[in-house]
Amino acid sequence: MDGADQFPSRTMQDEHYARAAADLGPALERLARAYEADPDQRRDLLQDIHLAIWRSFARYDGRCSERTWVYRVAHNVAISHGQKRRRSRPDKLLTLDELAARGDPTQPDPEVQTADRHALARLTALIRALVPPDRQIVMLYLEGLEAKAIAEVSGLSPGAIATKLHRLKAVLANRFNQGGPDER
């Protein structure tokens, strides 16, 4: 038994979910990776995200695109997960502005030190060091969303998103290409 009778619009809900999982499954996995370093916790987070997306489609009203809806739900679940984790492991998170102004926050992390030259590991560590609102914008940008779409998902104005993306690109260029403080 799987409790199927408890949900009135199960077929539509399943269809929405199946389409979203097929289209955005890899992006959701990357999202979980950016929020959670521990592999077991990451698997749990990913499952929670999928479950939340499926449940959410029971009340999806079509006022935004499925992609926007899925990203909102996924990030909201990941944020709640991150808040619970931070209570037991309170790290200082940074805004994009703080990140631009100071040295590489990933340096003290032993996991990153061993993979110091690995750009993806460094990019992931950089994302994890950000405060949730900035982290979401960075990830949505990395997934290839335009500023307007990021604004729709995040609830910020397109102007605010453009400013943050400008800052982000400068930070990335500084750290990954032009011999930032981590390129020692």
Place this chain on the structure above:
Amino acid sequence: MSGDPSDFDPQTLWQSQAQEHEPMSLAEIHQKALKLERGVRWRNIREYVASVIVVAFFTPVLLHRESWMMQAGAALIILATAFVAWQMHRRTATNPIPEAGQALRDHHRQTLIRQRDALRSVGWWYMAPFAPGMVLLMMGRWFQSHVSSRSLAMDHLAILLASGFVVLVFGGIWWLNQLGAKRLQQQIDEL
């Protein structure tokens, strides 16, 4: 602006990550949803059982005929237990769940505000309801009901120590919650 350098494309790098996990099947999703609902049901049952234990603990005091203050105190504590159980049920039932599809900024802010308010108000909905009953209970012990095997002075000392302990525990819980609320307020201000 620096722009993306030609030899480093963060979007391509990010999207080129290999997948670690197989996607969940619909059957697995349905199973997990059922498990979640069972979990919520069990959490509610645990809370009700805890309330029943408190009520069972104070019910004998209701029959303690030599002190009307203790009887009234026990009755108030039982009422307070029911009130707190109702509050907890109401508060957990109305929590906005992440799958509401809210914009990220709104969800994040509302989550923090909800947590802050819960911590700030813990004094009135979780602690204050027990105060009248506790005070009456202690007054009943002080004025109307003494342990015969102890001297009056020693009995009063025991009551004072017990009262002080209760005040310390309640005060400590309140203080920790206010501290947590203050930290959350800082996070809200930073948004």
